Every structure is written in structure tokens, then in C-alpha cells.
Amino acid sequence: MTSTAACRTRCEQCSGPLPLLARADARFCGATCRKRASRARLAAERRRVEAEQVARIPAELRSRARWVRYSSRKVPLRVDGRFAAVNNPATWSDFAAAAAATCGQGFGYVLAAGDDVTVIDLDDAVENGRVLPWAQRIVGALPATYTERGRSGRGLHLWFRGRVPHGRRVRRGEVKVEVYCDRRYIIVGDRVPGTPLELSDLPEGALEALV
Structure with missing residues (x-):
């Protein structure tokens, strides 16, 4: 029986002819097509991966035109690859457009005044797959809500419905907490299993749990 590889005479990428002396298992006509195929894969x-993430993002966030892409250096991008700005809504898109775009590394949500969405970012809160005690104390003091792992896998993003007067940053020993509510974009990571697929209301005085 003749193998498929032995019968192949055309490049998988450009459909051009394979070189006459190409190996029997050759799939591409040269390095250029091989690289293009690798980038396409x-x-x-x-x-x-992003399509799987869609099902793990609350509809409340997906319904708002607050989405951007981001570069390998975490710079926010428009869906066409140009730079975006967290203070310019004209550079943001709806979720469908951001999820369908191919520029950058993924998508993120822009926190904007009037949205009443607050994110509590616990940096370096996870070690060897376990939430550290200081972070667990904060998580336990707040209502269960939509929670993501950060891009590094070591942080946690707790999303709430509500607004704080201003952002906040706490650095004390191993405790590393930042609170965002405006002019900041958050890279969408991976929902922590078992956490709600919706935002809970941020209790009054909740920031006291951070100290």
C-alpha cells in the first residue's frame, strides 16, 4: 500500500509543487511555507483557547463594549492592531470583535467610570497551586464572586459589581493587593473552577478586608 506521504506532490501551505529531491515525508516546499504553517497552527x-474562555466569562462583561486586545508586552491594542487607550472608548470594541481579532496575545476588559465594576488584584497569591494564607483570608472575607487566575498563574483577580472612590495599592510584607475601578484594563485569564460565573456586589467597607 502506498502511503499518503509518498504520494504527496504539493506543498500543504501554498499548493505549489514540492522540490524534485524532497524527502518522501516532505509537507512543505521550503522554510518560508513551513514557518507560515507553524504560525497558522x-x-x-x-x-x-480563547473560544473556550468565552464560556467562562460572565455575560455581564461580555455585553459591554469595553474590550481590547493586548500585545506580548501587555500594551492594549485595538482589534486592528493599532494602539488602544484606556481613556479613549473609541479604541475599544465589543466582545465579539475582540474575541474574533487575531492581533496580539489575547483580550482584556477596560474598567471605566460609570460601569460600577471593580477588580481586586492579589499579586503572588498562589504558590504551587495553593492560595497563600494572606490571600485566602481576603478571599474568605469577601462574597464569592467571579474570580480568575492572572496571566502568570500566580495572581488572582476578584471581579465585583460596585465602585470604590479611588484605586488602592497595599504592599505590606508578603501582602500585595491592588484595587482597580477606572482607566485600567485587565487581561482576561482563566476562571478559577468553582467560583461563580457572575459578579457579586461589593459590600460597603469591603476594602477593610485588605488590611
Whole structure:
């Protein structure tokens, strides 16, 4: 029986002829097509992962036109690849457009005045897959809410419905907490299993749990 590889005479990427002396298992006509195919596979895998993320993002966030892409350096991007700005709504998009775009590394949500969405960011809160005691104390003092792992896998993002007068930053020993509510974009990570797929109301005086 003749193998498929032995019968292949065309490049998988450009459909051009394979070199006459190409190996029997050759799939591409040269390095250029091989690199293009590799980039296409990586892009397809990224889209697959992002498609899975969609089902793990609250509808409350997906329904708002507050979305951007982001670069490898965490710079916010428009869906066409140009720079975005957290203080310019004209550079943001709806979720469908941001999820479908291929520029950058993924998508993020812009926190904007009037949205009443607050994110509590616990930096370096996870070690070897376990939430550290200081972070667990904060999580336990707040209502269960939509929670994500940060991009690094070591942080936690707690999303709430509500607004604080201003952002806040706490650095004390191993405790590293930041609170955002405006002019900041948050990279969408991976929902922590078992946490709600909705935002809970931020209790009055909740920031006292951070100290």
C-alpha cells in the first residue's frame, strides 16, 4: 500500500509543487511555507483557547463594549492592531470583535467610570497551586464572586459589581493587593473552577478586608 506521504506532490501551505529531491515525508516546499504553517497552527490554537474562555466569562462583561486586545508586552491594542487607550472608548470594541481579532496575545476588559465594576488584584497569591494564607483570608472575607487566575498563574483577580472612590495599592510584607475601578484594563485569564460565573456586589467597607 502506498502511503499518503509518498504520494504527496504539493506543498500543504501554498499548493505549489514540492522540490524534485524532497524527502518522501516532505509537507512543505521550503522554510518560508513551513514557518507560515507553524504560525497558522499557533494562531488556530490561540483561537481555540480563547473560544473556550468565552464560556467562562460572565455575560455581564461580555455585553459591554469595553474590550481590547493586548500585545506580548501587555500594551492594549485595538482589534486592528493599532494602539488602544484606556481613556479613549473609541479604541475599544465589543466582545465579539475582540474575541474574533487575531492581533496580539489575547483580550482584556477596560474598567471605566460609570460601569460600577471593580477588580481586586492579589499579586503572588498562589504558590504551587495553593492560595497563600494572606490571600485566602481576603478571599474568605469577601462574597464569592467571579474570580480568575492572572496571566502568570500566580495572581488572582476578584471581579465585583460596585465602585470604590479611588484605586488602592497595599504592599505590606508578603501582602500585595491592588484595587482597580477606572482607566485600567485587565487581561482576561482563566476562571478559577468553582467560583461563580457572575459578579457579586461589593459590600460597603469591603476594602477593610485588605488590611
